[in-house]
Amino acid sequence: MVFHTTLRVATRGKGLYPVTRQVSDWLRKQPVVSGALIVFIQHTSCSLVIQENVDPDVTLDLRDFFERLVPEAGEGYRHTMEGPDDMTSHIRSTLTHTSLTIPVIDGVMALGTWQGLYVFEHRAHPHQRIVVLQVMGE
Amino acid sequence: MVFHTTLRVATRGKGLYPVTRQVSDWLRKQPVVSGALIVFIQHTSCSLVIQENVDPDVTLDLRDFFERLVPEAGEGYRHTMEGPDDMTSHIRSTLTHTSLTIPVIDGVMALGTWQGLYVFEHRAHPHQRIVVLQVMGE
Amino acid sequence: MVFHTTLRVATRGKGLYPVTRQVSDWLRKQPVVSGALIVFIQHTSCSLVIQENVDPDVTLDLRDFFERLVPEAGEGYRHTMEGPDDMTSHIRSTLTHTSLTIPVIDGVMALGTWQGLYVFEHRAHPHQRIVVLQVMGE
Numbered sequence: 001m002v003f004h005t006t007l008r009v010a011t012r013g014k015g016l017y018p019v020t021r022q023v024s025d026w027l028r029k030q031p032v033v034s035g036a037l038i039v040f041i042q043h044t045s046c047s048l049v050i051q052e053n054v055d056p057d058v059t060l061d062l063r064d065f066f067e068r069l070v071p072e073a074g075e076g077y078r079h080t081m082e083g084p085d086d087m088t089s090h091i092r093s094t095l096t097h098t099s100l101t102i103p104v105i106d107g108v109m110a111l112g113t114w115q116g117l118y119v120f121e122h123r124a125h126p127h128q129r130i131v132v133l134q135v136m137g138e
Numbered sequence: 139m140v141f142h143t144t145l146r147v148a149t150r151g152k153g154l155y156p157v158t159r160q161v162s163d164w165l166r167k168q169p170v171v172s173g174a175l176i177v178f179i180q181h182t183s184c185s186l187v188i189q190e191n192v193d194p195d196v197t198l199d200l201r202d203f204f205e206r207l208v209p210e211a212g213e214g215y216r217h218t219m220e221g222p223d224d225m226t227s228h229i230r231s232t233l234t235h236t237s238l239t240i241p242v243i244d245g246v247m248a249l250g251t252w253q254g255l256y257v258f259e260h261r262a263h264p265h266q267r268i269v270v271l272q273v274m275g276e
Numbered sequence: 277m278v279f280h281t282t283l284r285v286a287t288r289g290k291g292l293y294p295v296t297r298q299v300s301d302w303l304r305k306q307p308v309v310s311g312a313l314i315v316f317i318q319h320t321s322c323s324l325v326i327q328e329n330v331d332p333d334v335t336l337d338l339r340d341f342f343e344r345l346v347p348e349a350g351e352g353y354r355h356t357m358e359g360p361d362d363m364t365s366h367i368r369s370t371l372t373h374t375s376l377t378i379p380v381i382d383g384v385m386a387l388g389t390w391q392g393l394y395v396f397e398h399r400a401h402p403h404q405r406i407v408v409l410q411v412m413g414e
Contacts, residue, residue, distance in 0.1 A: 002173055043250055057354035058366055068351070094189060105408075182390055217331055225337050236376070237378060
């Protein structure tokens with residue numbers, strides 16, 4: 001059995017946006033008990049991460065770390081016509097994840113206690129992001 | 139249903155080599171309508187990325203960023219016997235991707251409009267690289 | 277057919293711990309001939325990598341590179357209450373992998389000759405880590 005849907009996530013600038021609840025709400029309605037969930041983001045300037053779901057400071061520190069690791073200025077980028085935050089967004093998405101595969105056991109994602117799913121927005125301005133969810137199994 | 143093949147990609151030094159067309163040409167011939175495509179590269183000194191497929195400057199900026207992020211000289215690497223570009227290649231492949239999973243919907247990869255698949259070569263000299271493609275579904 | 281298990285990995289400080297043998301030993305006992313193996317680690321302060329399985333210096337150089345790339349001191353992290361190695365662990369796990377998907381062909385993982393699977397521990401003290409293995413196919 002294979003089922004899919006698309007999730008729309010409205011972002012408001014750089015940072016991590018939690019999507020665990022939307023994903024698990026959809027998954028609960030699918031009849032797959034054992035299988036795999038694929039989470040796939042259809043963009044190259046934002047990405048996906050699984051990170052701690054307790055202390056919001058973790059997500060702020062993550063955002064700030066990538067700001068330092070992939071600086072907007074002084075790097076001599078060629079691709080600049082879409083703004084100073086565009087090439088850095090491509091690099092930051094490459095350093096994180098476009099697709100994640102999560103085991104489904106007893107009908108739910110087999111996440112650890114402290115794990116949450118996030119869309120990591122790398123652009124400065126608001127965007128509508130599309131995440132494809134697909135579950136496959138029996 | 140599960141089908142697989144291997145793709146051979148000839149690289150000519152560091153940089154990103156597009157493989158979207160070869161992958162979608164193979165996928166089109168498989169009878170899977172809904173499922174998942176696994177793209178897996180059988181090496182540890184090159185990797186896979188999904189990135190923008192329009193402006194070739196993006197791939198050049200990506201290549202150059204990884205050259206700065208993981209410098210070949212002055213880092214005191216232990217593993218040097220295969221040349222100065224070998225340990226850096228292992229690190230650069232770890233920072234990007236060895237496997238990607240892409241939803242297949244209506245018989246095609248559910249990529250976003252601007253997304254393309256690339257082999258990211260991290261070694262300086264030409265190589266023959268092997269990518270395993272596997273599609274599973276119904 | 278879908279089968280899963282959990283692997284417990286005892287880590288003794290920062291570094292890469294090989295798990296290829298445990299994973300392939302379990303896989304050999306499953307009746308799946310063609311399909312996909314999902315390897316998923318249920319933590320946000322350690323991660324998974326596929327890297328060279330020959331020269332142990334590669335894993336030491338990898339560990340040391342991440343120590344330099346994501347420094348413990350002087351970065352002004354907010355999330356510090358779990359020790360100086362905790363926020364850096366979250367970042368290092370984000371830069372590597374929480375889930376890997378590996379094609380299964382003829383009943384075994386389709387790894388390249390030099391590829392091995394590792395748990396990458398980012399915390400300084402010993403931990404018990406849980407890795408979920410799931411194989412799906414026919």
